[in-house]
Amino acid sequence: MRAFLPVWVQKSFGAWTTYGGGGYWINPGAGNRDTWFAGWQLQVHATSFLTPGVELYYQTAPANDRVSEVHFNAGLILDIGESHHVLFSAGRAFHGCDCSHAYAAYLVTFGPCP
Numbered sequence: 001m002r003a004f005l006p007v008w009v010q011k012s013f014g015a016w017t018t019y020g021g022g023g024y025w026i027n028p029g030a031g032n033r034d035t036w037f038a039g040w041q042l043q044v045h046a047t048s049f050l051t052p053g054v055e056l057y058y059q060t061a062p063a064n065d066r067v068s069e070v071h072f073n074a075g076l077i078l079d080i081g082e083s084h085h086v087l088f089s090a091g092r093a094f095h096g097c098d099c100s101h102a103y104a105a106y107l108v109t110f111g112p113c114p
Contacts, residue, residue: 006021038058
């Protein structure tokens, strides 16, 4: 069973929010390695319904046959109601692998959001 032991901090100022930190992944299994992870994110609540952001993160090699990786992502949150949101993110590694990734998600929040 994998486990992540994180330390994270966040600061908001006006429409801007930044957060990040790091942690240690316990990654048992034959050929696996425990890894360090660190990342940082910056986003701005640009309009009443639009929040773009960027992030950068690093992870040491998770297995004996892998190398450490550095990734960059850009994302967007669309608030389509007080409790309904659509999230988009896309990025790629620029060290460690020749890979890209993207996702879209639907988020429902409960209670007041600041």
